[in-house]
Amino acid sequence: MPNYTLYYFNGRGRAEILRMMFAAAAVKYMDKRFEFNEWDKYRKDMPCMCVPVLEMDGGMRMPETMAIARYLAREYGFYPKNSMDMMRCDYIADCFYEIMHDYMRYYHWKNGRFRFGKDGMMGSDMGGNDCNYDNYMQWRYMNTFNRVMPFMERTLSMRNGGSNFFMGDQMMWCDMMCYCCMENPMMENQSMxxxxxxxxxxxxxxxxxxxxxxxxxxxxxTNW
Amino acid sequence: MPNYTLYYFNGRGRAEILRMMFAAAAVKYMDKRFEFNEWDKYRKDMPCMCVPVLEMDGGMRMPETMAIARYLAREYGFYPKNSMDMMRCDYIADCFYEIMHDYMRYYHWKNGRFRFGKDGMMGSDMGGNDCNYDNYMQWRYMNTFNRVMPFMERTLSMRNGGSNFFMGDQMMWCDMMCYCCMENPMMENQSMxxxxxxxxxxxxxxxxxxxxxxxxxxxxxTNW
Structure with a gap:
């Protein structure tokens, strides 16, 4: 069994689904966290200048949250066995990831971490421009939330009346994605x-x- | 073998990876296309008010481009066999999808199809607001493009010196994702x-x- 190191910011965010799978499988790994002001130091050594990244023994580094999640799900038995059920589990996970993706962009924008600047990746907001990108980001997130959630509620109901897990009796990785996606919005506004x-x-x-x-x-x- | 119907707009967009896999596998399916002004008619009957959607014989409708793509890839032999290679193929496909996702949002925004309005999903631009969301959308797309592409060029080089396909001798679904992602940007600005x-x-x-x-x-x- 390889030794894993997981690289991410000191937050739950996109990495939490991976940490939860390691926990549910009782697998030890190195949970390497860094602060936003350290990001410049790490950024260039990450496969496509993004985290989470999973590193294996040999130093090989893999990007893309959902590709890593699928790999861990296969390794630790959180994937259904037949192809139709795999597709179902995949689209449930992807639906929640859509919400998380737009939520994360909104959340970091609101908190001033990733801003649209003339010089690229991170920079100050567009000087002298009254654009309220916060509104756009929030609309985008809420739009995705309101589009996806009713479908997820119906989908959950389709197996065992929704009283167990998405795929039936067993907790799969799509259930953990649901948890991770809902966590911050639940803290902020449970009435949603x-x-x-x-x-x-x-x-x-x-x-x-x-x-x-x-x-x-x-x-x-952590707050996020 | 089930009979499939694929629902999408009359464009390549996110559905083209699915059409290409059907073509590469020589599988017949119903390619149901509609125009933007017909969307209201279809929208509410789609699982999470989004397309592409794959419908099977029994009327069951599946959302999420990449979940459908993975299913077709498993069914038609465009997925590698071992778990590590599956992860590699997954993250390559996800990397290209990141570009495509931001490109599509930029492209439709620029062309006035999906706009941020007070009343939700589609509406007019924010009246009286000078926001240049086009700039933001373009920056977002270019940022993802410039972050992902160098890594993809290196990744391709790692097998057979990059002279065959991403996974080696055989064309896999990640290669087709690369094609679909590059198609519009290539038409617009090959120098990129x-x-x-x-x-x-x-x-x-x-x-x-x-x-x-x-x-x-x-x-x-079609133009897109």
């Missing part, structure tokens, strides 16, 4: 979820999973 | 690719694949 009682129950069910609940109690406490 | 000669060769190699070249000659001619 009042139309999605089955998803709220699933959220609690995932957090009550023996390995996950132990992990949640012991993990670093 | 001058630093990526191996990717440009791969682009030509995919288009010269016997089944793909036949498909490319016979498909509908």
């Amino acid at each position: 979820f009042s139309n999605y009682p089955k998803l709220m129950s699933l959220y609690k069910r995932v957090s009550a999973h023996p390995k996950i609940s132990t992990y949640l109690k012991s993990r670093s406490n | 690719f001058s630093n990526y000669p191996k990717l440009m060769s791969l682009y030509k190699r995919v288009s010269a694949h016997p089944k793909i070249s036949t498909y490319l000659k016979s498909r509908s001619n």
